[in-house]
Every structure is written in structure tokens, then in C-alpha cells.
Amino acid sequence: MGDRGEVLDQGPVDVGARPVVAWLRFWTQGWRFHGRASRSEYWWVLLLEAPVALGVGWLLQRAGLASHWTLSADPFGIVPAPQVTFRLVSSEHSWWGIGAGRDVRPSGWDLAVLAGLALTFVPRWSLLVRRLHDRDHSGAWILLMVCLGPFGALVLAVMVLRSSRPNGARFDRGLFAGRRDAPWSSTAVSAPAPEPPSERHVSS
Numbered sequence: 001m002g003d004r005g006e007v008l009d010q011g012p013v014d015v016g017a018r019p020v021v022a023w024l025r026f027w028t029q030g031w032r033f034h035g036r037a038s039r040s041e042y043w044w045v046l047l048l049e050a051p052v053a054l055g056v057g058w059l060l061q062r063a064g065l066a067s068h069w070t071l072s073a074d075p076f077g078i079v080p081a082p083q084v085t086f087r088l089v090s091s092e093h094s095w096w097g098i099g100a101g102r103d104v105r106p107s108g109w110d111l112a113v114l115a116g117l118a119l120t121f122v123p124r125w126s127l128l129v130r131r132l133h134d135r136d137h138s139g140a141w142i143l144l145m146v147c148l149g150p151f152g153a154l155v156l157a158v159m160v161l162r163s164s165r166p167n168g169a170r171f172d173r174g175l176f177a178g179r180r181d182a183p184w185s186s187t188a189v190s191a192p193a194p195e196p197p198s199e200r201h202v203s204s
Contacts, residue, residue, distance in 0.1 A: 006021055006025075007021060007024045007025055007028055008028060010029075010032075010034065010035035010036070010172045011035065011036055011169070011172055012036040012037060012038035012041070012134045012164055012168070013025065013038055013041060014038050014040050014041075015038065015040045015041050015044055016040060019044045019047070019048055021041075022040070022041045022044035022045050022048070023044070023045065023048055025037070025041055026045050026123050026127060027123060029126065029127075029130065030122060030123025030124075030126045030127060031122060031123070031126065032126060032130075033126055033129050033130075033139060034130075034133070034171055034172065034173060035130050035133065035171065035172055036130050036131075036133045036134035036164075036168050036169075036171060036172065037127055037130035037131045037133075037134055038134060038164060039131070039134070039160070039161070039162075039163060039164065041127075041131075042127060042128075042131040042160060045077075045127060046077065046078055049077055049078040049079065050073075050078045053071055053078050053079050053080055054071070056080050056113060056116075057069065057071055057080060059109070060080070060109060060113070063107070063109045065107060065109055065110060067083065067084075068082060068083060068084050068086075068104065068110060069081065069082060069083060069113065070083050074145065074153040074156075074157070075128055075145070075153055075156040075157050075160055076124055076125070076128055076145065076153075077120070077124040077127075079117060079120070079124075080113055080117070082098065082099035082100065082101075082114075083099070083100070083101050084099050084100075084101045084102050084103065084104045085097045085098065085099040085100060085101055085102065085103040085104070086098055086099050086103075086104060086105075086106040086110060086114065087103050087104065087105050087106070088106065098114070125142075128142060128156075128160070129142065130171075131160045132156075132159065132160065133168050133171035134164045134165070134168045135159055135160070135162060135164065135165055135168060136165040136167040136168040136170075136171075137159060141156065141159065142156070144156055
């Protein structure tokens with residue numbers, strides 16, 4: 001199978017020393033919540049995220065916004081995380097924002113980082129779910145991070161570190177998993193109808 005086939009394949013692909021394949025799968029498979037992600041695919045994406053996150057942190061520091069952000073590293077990814085609450089929508093009597101801590105009005109740099117986080121949120125979520133599928137675990141295990149915080153993140157980290165399980169193939173089919181011919185489809189192969197018995201004429 002060529003690189004194109006591996007990029008589009010639902011099953012786990014051992015990308016080996018080909019980080020580009022892992023990065024392409026991050027985007028092409030990142031909108032699906034079925035299928036599987038191999039251990040090498042998962043860790044290559046995190047390794048590629050690290051220098052990007054460090055570069056963004058350097059730019060924010062140069063812009064004098066270092067107090068607004070910190071670096072977050074967990075099974076969900078290596079990304080900048082807000083240390084303040086950005087006031088995004090406000091009116092005379094109320095406002096809505098995102099983050100934690102004191103509220104500030106975001107700068108253009110802050111908005112750019114928030115846009116990048118929003119753009120990659122679903123692919124990062126999908127990658128973790130598909131890595132759990134490769135271990136034959138439901139994606140619902142992500143709730144450990146929500147319910148147990150750092151301890152849940154540690155448990156998930158151990159889970160995604162481990163090797164594939166063949167039974168994870170049960171997650172390769174799901175919503176939008178690809179075309180499957182229905183029994184009534186025109187492409188379905190039907191059994192040939194039996195021929196009627198031939199008539200035999202007896203002469204007198």
C-alpha cells in the first residue's frame with residue numbers, strides 16, 4: 001500500500017520514520033471517531049506538536065503575552081493553554097469568555113492562538129479516541145481526564161503507550177465509515193434463479 005492508501009486507511013498504520021504520513025492522517029482522519037491510530041502515528045503527531053507549541057510560546061513571549069499562556073502536555077496533545085479568561089463577547093450587563101483566572105481582553109495574538117486551538121480541537125480529540133480504539137478501548141475512557149484530572153491523564157497516558165490489540169478492529173466501522181453495499185443494492189450479487197424443469201413428451 002502506498003502513502004496515499006495509508007493516509008486514507010481506517011485501520012492502524014505503522015508510520016515508522018515517516019512523520020509526514022502521521023501528520024496527513026491527523027488531518028484526513030481527524031474528523032472521524034471510528035477507526036484506529038497506531039502507536040507510532042499518535043506519538044509522531046505529539047512530537048510534531050511540541051516544536052510548534054514552543055514556537056508559539058516564544059512568539060507570545062516576544063509580544064509580551066507570556067502571562068496569558070502556559071504549555072499544556074497531556075494525552076490530548078502538547079498545546080498552549082490559557083492562564084487567564086479571555087473576554088470574547090460582552091454586553092453592558094454580561095460577558096462570555098474562555099480560559100481560567102482573571103479576565104482580560106484578548107489581543108490579536110491571543111485570538112490567533114485561540115483560533116488555532118479551535119481548528120485542531122476535533123482532530124486532537126479524534127486522534128486520542130482512535131488510539132484508544134487501537135488498544136480495544138472505547139473512546140469514553142477520555143472522561144477519565146474530565147472526572148479525575150491529572151490522575152485520569154496519567155492513566156490514559158499509560159493506555160496509549162501500550163501496543164495494539166487485534167480486537168480493536170471492531171472500531172473500524174461506524175458512522176461515515178465508508179460505503180457498504182446494502183442487500184438490495186444494484187451491486188449486490190444475487191443467486192441465479194433455478195431453471196424450470198423441462199417438459200418431456202411421450203409419443204404413443
